[in-house]
Amino acid sequence: MHEVGLMQDALDIALEHAKRADATRILAVRMRVGALSGVEPSSLEFAFEVMKAGTPAKSARLEIDAVPGREFEVIEIEVE
Amino acid sequence: MAAPRIVEIHEAVQGRNNAVAARNRRLFAELGITVVNVMSAPGSGKTEFLARTLADAAVWGPAPSSNSTSVPTFIPPAGPNLTADAPRRLRTAVIVGDIATDNDAKRLSRTGAEVVQITTGGYCHLDAGMVAQAADGMNLCGLDVLIIENVGNMVCPATFDLGESVRVALLSVTEGEDKPLKYPTLFQRADVVILNKIDLSDAVEFDRAAAMGNLRRVAPDAHVFEVSARTGRGMSRWYDYLRARATGDNLDSTEDRESTDLLVEAHGGS
Numbered sequence: 001m002h003e004v005g006l007m008q009d010a011l012d013i014a015l016e017h018a019k020r021a022d023a024t025r026i027l028a029v030r031m032r033v034g035a036l037s038g039v040e041p042s043s044l045e046f047a048f049e050v051m052k053a054g055t056p057a058k059s060a061r062l063e064i065d066a067v068p069g070r071e072f073e074v075i076e077i078e079v080e
Numbered sequence: 081m082a083a084p085r086i087v088e089i090h091e092a093v094q095g096r097n098n099a100v101a102a103r104n105r106r107l108f109a110e111l112g113i114t115v116v117n118v119m120s121a122p123g124s125g126k127t128e129f130l131a132r133t134l135a136d137a138a139v140w141g142p143a144p145s146s147n148s149t150s151v152p153t154f155i156p157p158a159g160p161n162l163t164a165d166a167p168r169r170l171r172t173a174v175i176v177g178d179i180a181t182d183n184d185a186k187r188l189s190r191t192g193a194e195v196v197q198i199t200t201g202g203y204c205h206l207d208a209g210m211v212a213q214a215a216d217g218m219n220l221c222g223l224d225v226l227i228i229e230n231v232g233n234m235v236c237p238a239t240f241d242l243g244e245s246v247r248v249a250l251l252s253v254t255e256g257e258d259k260p261l262k263y264p265t266l267f268q269r270a271d272v273v274i275l276n277k278i279d280l281s282d283a284v285e286f287d288r289a290a291a292m293g294n295l296r297r298v299a300p301d302a303h304v305f306e307v308s309a310r311t312g313r314g315m316s317r318w319y320d321y322l323r324a325r326a327t328g329d330n331l332d333s334t335e336d337r338e339s340t341d342l343l344v345e346a347h348g349g350s
Contacts, residue, residue, distance in 0.1 A: 024082075037265075038236070072239075076086050076087060077087050
């Protein structure tokens, strides 16, 4: 259930970088989620769908790279 | 319209929490405070465990010639203000996290320790910022041990670093032998596992060997203490561990967990 707060932080990171890169739209957000990170990918996806509304990421897809380990990071965004 | 392009980021989402946690850890180390983050499911007996710890662990000794028992006894190095036969004291305080109510804070206040309640208002865990804010309002000078009672939840608190020096996962015999396998993250990251309510083992037909086997699969190196916070059974070994951690950290104000663990081992840990 903490995925909502974490997704907000992840989305903020993505939006900040998109703005800095003078992008108008985020097409995709790629994240790496470790099996030991304590983060549940399906909850993350649900939170993303709710939170992206009204932002430059509103039509973006979330791509999750599931890995072993504890990583939980925003790898890159695809923008235009 | 511009063509799609990739912006590389590679930023840890919890980087912001971790930065605050690192600041907390530095501050606590400078002040020589051992910070203990206690996590468990609701109803495992965290508050009872902490109430007894606060009441019983704060004063001990005098040390000389008390060569007691078969359990390992850690002899903490004497601090500058201690004479050989004076009772040793730990000054303790508590930060209590709950989603709602200050019932636990009231209960712990009766021990005489300073208690600060954080009411998260629906948030399922404490984060480093909440701890920084709570600590800001406390009298930290001269404090030896700061205990943080996290929100009762086995999932979310496990992933948020608060800047603690000791992570404690508490589990009771009534919860079932496979709890460590069901909630591995909490146990994998624990320095200490408390198995509580052992006075109820027979009543719930607790299979100790199965539980220990499961626990060791996910937490092979954690210090395990089997206790009944209600009756006090088994608590003294936990106090010894806590005192050794606290006095060890006071000696060199180190942030290095490894060296502190080694100190504990050198004084007779398992």
